[in-house]
Amino acid sequence: MSEASSGSRQAPGPGDRALTRGAGFAVLAFAAVLWVWIIPWQVDASGTGWMRPRTLPLICAAGLGIGGALLAVVPAGLTDLRPRAHLKAAGLLVIAAVAVWAMARWGFLWVAPVLAAALVAILRERRPLWIAATVIGVPGAIWLAVVELLGRSLP
Template structure:
């Protein structure tokens, strides 16, 4: 059905709004009972608006073309790869991780040509180092 995905996302937003309103906002926003706009005013208003719109989406879904599950999974894999790269950067530094991350991404896409692999794995990290660390004198992550 064309609007099925929209119904599911509507339900997700209703659930998200409920979690926000009943758990997240009371726990992570302080209570202040003076002044005009309290710290909770905007987040609570947002939660209510999201819930109402989520219900509206469940009742009247709009047709939406969602990418195939396989493509979503591939995006998830690339995302995990980048997160792993960032985690490694925290320990080993950008200078070591950048070529490895570039290599992993290029190989995962299917790039096998040595020239382009060299450009992405050696050329670009070197250019970034030259520009940021050498020319601008700023530390790399």
């Protein structure tokens, strides 16, 4: 029986921890670049909605920074370097790219629930409440935050 199929894993070594810490610092640096340069450059400072347009992107950048800092300070266990994991990640990137293209063509309200349903199917979720919350609730919450609270339009 192979190590991967038996479920036994080796304890993380110094190389694994260094790789994880490096990823944490990279995410933290990316969040800082978002916070300091990209968001102020790309997002209007004032808006007409209930919330300023920079509020939500800055909250997301702060969340990324906190997650990166936690990963750098308290590194996780072993990093999965199997080709299958990389293929899954590449597949998700392709799905995201197709969704961005489709949103430009047909709009957020039509594409986002389909994208959410595809992700639910990939994750093999079977609980009806979670499926409904993901397919209907998440796109609805995004629409509410962007259109109603920020006063911006979605594609």
